[in-house]
Amino acid sequence: MRSQRLTPDCANHSVTCLGVARLLAVLVLTLLLWIAVWMSGIDATVAGELAARLDPIRKPHGAPDAKNSPLHPLKHGLQPRLAFVIVPIIGFANAGVALGGVGAGRLMMPLPAGVAAGLFISRQVGVRGAVLGATKPGRASRPRWASWGQPYDAAPSCGIGFTMSLFKGGLAFAYPMSVDEVKIGALAGSIL
Known part of the structure; x- marks a missing residue:
């Protein structure tokens, strides 16, 4: 040095x-x-x-x-x-959640299903909607080399990720059972 x-x-x-x-x-x-x-x-x-x-x-x-x-x-x-x-x-x-005994029934409970859907579905709807909302009225133009399917392909990697979902879920819910359900939903949404 x-x-x-x-x-x-x-x-x-x-x-x-x-x-x-x-x-x-x-x-x-x-x-x-x-x-x-x-x-x-x-x-x-x-x-x-x-x-x-x-x-x-x-x-x-x-x-x-x-x-x-x-x-x-x-x-x-x-x-x-x-x-x-x-x-x-x-x-x-x-x-920090035990995955033993986690089956389809527990994944379909409202809280885990909502978190998983929020991570998976809202990304595609939000990204695709933003692209269409910008290009249809003429505020932006799609690059010649880009297809309309590419925003959908990129959407799953947008938005908040697994660890931020855990952080926000821990802040939003006080009961340990609810926090565990948020963790399961975040894991399921991230895997999807």
Whole structure:
């Protein structure tokens, strides 16, 4: 790790201007930041957000290039594992609901069915309706390369996700039984 004097154009990118360009240095600094934030009593996810904002991207000839970041190979190497293994495990672990004895009868109860429908059906209706509402009156035009089916295809990935559904359900309902039903509905809607 090398350092150099900060210049005026480096004021907003101090980590980059300090020349932190080695993966090990970035990981050690991130770990120290996480420990400091956690020990301060602030939620440690704040450290992750701060560390992501300080990803040192070196700027050759004034143009930003993420491939020059020391974290670039690490991010791309971890992406499949994070997206398909770690994030789902964390989501299910945070859900904290026992799935033993959950059958079709419990899924069809009003609260779980409503949450599942809200996650699944409302996305398609909302996205498709917004696209039609913008294009039919002439406020917007559909790109030539896009089909009318593409908004429907993209709709399931729009809106709030599994963990935010759990968070909002936990705030909306006080009884543990209701919160469990919200969790089951959010899980069912996310699987759909």
